[in-house]
Amino acid sequence: MLRGEEEKGGSGGDFRGEDGTDEPAPAAPAPAGLAPSPPHRYRHRERAPGPGPAGMARDPAFVLRYLAEVEELAEDVLAARQQIVDLDVKRNRNREALRALHKDPEPDGKAMVCFGNMFVELPKSRTKEMMQKDQEHLDEEINKLRKELRVKVNRLYEAQGKAELKGFNLNPMTAEEMKLINRILEG
Numbered sequence: 001m002l003r004g005e006e007e008k009g010g011s012g013g014d015f016r017g018e019d020g021t022d023e024p025a026p027a028a029p030a031p032a033g034l035a036p037s038p039p040h041r042y043r044h045r046e047r048a049p050g051p052g053p054a055g056m057a058r059d060p061a062f063v064l065r066y067l068a069e070v071e072e073l074a075e076d077v078l079a080a081r082q083q084i085v086d087l088d089v090k091r092n093r094n095r096e097a098l099r100a101l102h103k104d105p106e107p108d109g110k111a112m113v114c115f116g117n118m119f120v121e122l123p124k125s126r127t128k129e130m131m132q133k134d135q136e137h138l139d140e141e142i143n144k145l146r147k148e149l150r151v152k153v154n155r156l157y158e159a160q161g162k163a164e165l166k167g168f169n170l171n172p173m174t175a176e177e178m179k180l181i182n183r184i185l186e187g
């Protein structure tokens with residue numbers, strides 16, 4: 001349906017005359033010298049079935065609930081992606097700080113560490129331990145969020161009536177599994 005049709009009172013799949021009935025509008029007078037054209041009957045056309053159940057197009061409450069559900073699922077997916085990005089930025093900052101501590105020519109000194117909005121001076125060995133634990137925690141959290149994201153994306157696709165993503169649930173092989181594969185391949 002064109003945008004202008006809705007504003008003029010047209011309904012897209014329903015052709016009606018000016019008076020709102022199925023009767024055609026009265027024929028306009030023919031220009032001079034031409035025979036009047038015969039009146040045409042407007043035919044009622046059924047609306048093509050859209051996505052979802054057959055009655056969805058006719059029940060605005062159902063459409064509203066459906067759209068609200070899809071919107072909520074999409075917001076969950078976007079929020080999870082943003083959280084992964086934020087944690088990844090934090091993980092990269094930790095990695096940079098750990099690398100700077102490893103390159104420091106004075107390994108036994110103290111380092112200034114920022115906790116929230118205050119700085120604390122700690123021994124570098126203790127700082128490295130804390131940052132490595134934080135790095136491990138961030139890795140675990142990111143992996144957990146990625147697994148949850150897969151489930152959320154599949155729920156969103158299901159709600160939209162799309163097929164489930166193929167190959168999205170793959171997991172990388174562990175080092176132990178790779179060693180076993182290499183042994184098998186070597187003979």
